[in-house]
Amino acid sequence: MVDVRIILTNLDYLEFLSKAVSNFDLSNFNVNISSIIPTKDIEIAKNTVIGADLVLIAAQNNAENHKLYQDFKKSLKNEFNYIEYLKLPSLDELNGYEYGDYDENIIEDEIANSIIRGGLYSISNLSSINISKRQYHELKKDFEDESLKYDKITKENELLVKESKAIREKNEKLSEEVKILQRQLDQIKSDFSDLKSRFEGIHSKNSLEVYSLNDLWYDLFGEYLSQDVYKFILISTDNFRPKNLMIGQGAICAESKEDALDWLKII
The missing domain is CATH 1.20.5 (Single alpha-helices involved in coiled-coils or other helix-helix interfaces)
Structure with missing residues (x-):
C-alpha cells in the first residue's frame, strides 16, 4: 500500500480538505491517504512524514506558497519518498461552497492530479x-x-x-x-x-712385517683373541704408541715377530 500524507499549510482549508479526503478512495489502486498534518513548521513535518511514500504539500497556488513548497521539498525529500505540490483553490472560490453541490470537486481533482504527478515522477525514475x-x-x-x-x-x-x-x-x-x-x-x-x-x-726406518694378531695371541696364550681383548690392545697401543709398531684391521705391524710378541706380552 502506497502511504500518502498531506501537509496542510493553512488551517482555513482543513474542513474542505478533510471532506475531500474522506470521500476520496484509491484503495483499488493500492493507495491510501493516511493523515493530514496541519503545520507550517518544517521540523514538525519532518517527524510526521517519516515512512511516507508520497508527501503532498497543500497550499494555495501563489508565489509565496510556491517558495514554501520548495522549502518543504528541500527539507523532506529523501531517497525513499516523493514530494508534490497540492495546489489549493483560493478561499474565494470555495466561499459558500457546500461539498457535493458541484459536479466537479475541485480539491478531489487536485489531490488526484498530485498523486498522478507523483506516480509519473516515480515511473520516470x-x-x-x-x-x-x-x-x-x-x-x-x-x-x-x-x-x-x-x-x-x-x-x-x-x-x-x-x-x-x-x-x-x-x-x-x-x-x-x-x-x-x-x-x-x-x-x-x-x-x-x-x-x-x-x-x-x-x-x-726399516720396513715393518705384518702378522696376524689372532695367530700371535694364540701362540702366546693358547687361545684366540676375543673382541674385548682386541679393543683393549688397540686402545693401549694408541695410548703408548710404541716405536716401529702398529695395530689395526686384525693385524700387528712390527720389524720382527719377536717385537710383536714382546709387545703383546707387555700388554
Whole structure:
C-alpha cells in the first residue's frame, strides 16, 4: 500500500480538505491517504512524514506558497519518498461552497492530479533505479568473485607459509648435521695427519712385517683373541704408541715377530 500524507499549510482549508479526503478512495489502486498534518513548521513535518511514500504539500497556488513548497521539498525529500505540490483553490472560490453541490470537486481533482504527478515522477525514475540495480548486482557479483579469489589466495599463502616453515626447519636441521659432519671431518683430518706423520717416521726406518694378531695371541696364550681383548690392545697401543709398531684391521705391524710378541706380552 502506497502511504500518502498531506501537509496542510493553512488551517482555513482543513474542513474542505478533510471532506475531500474522506470521500476520496484509491484503495483499488493500492493507495491510501493516511493523515493530514496541519503545520507550517518544517521540523514538525519532518517527524510526521517519516515512512511516507508520497508527501503532498497543500497550499494555495501563489508565489509565496510556491517558495514554501520548495522549502518543504528541500527539507523532506529523501531517497525513499516523493514530494508534490497540492495546489489549493483560493478561499474565494470555495466561499459558500457546500461539498457535493458541484459536479466537479475541485480539491478531489487536485489531490488526484498530485498523486498522478507523483506516480509519473516515480515511473520516470524507474529507468535510473533499474540501472542502479543492475550496477548493484554487477558490483555484488564482482565483489563475490574477488572474495573467492581472495579466499583462494589466502589459502595458497597459508600453504606456502607452512611449506616455507617446513623447509626452514629442514634447512636448520641440515645445517646442524653439516656442522657435525664438519667437526667429524676435521677430526678425521687431524687423525689422518697424525697417522701420516707416524707412517712417515716408520717408513724412514726399516720396513715393518705384518702378522696376524689372532695367530700371535694364540701362540702366546693358547687361545684366540676375543673382541674385548682386541679393543683393549688397540686402545693401549694408541695410548703408548710404541716405536716401529702398529695395530689395526686384525693385524700387528712390527720389524720382527719377536717385537710383536714382546709387545703383546707387555700388554
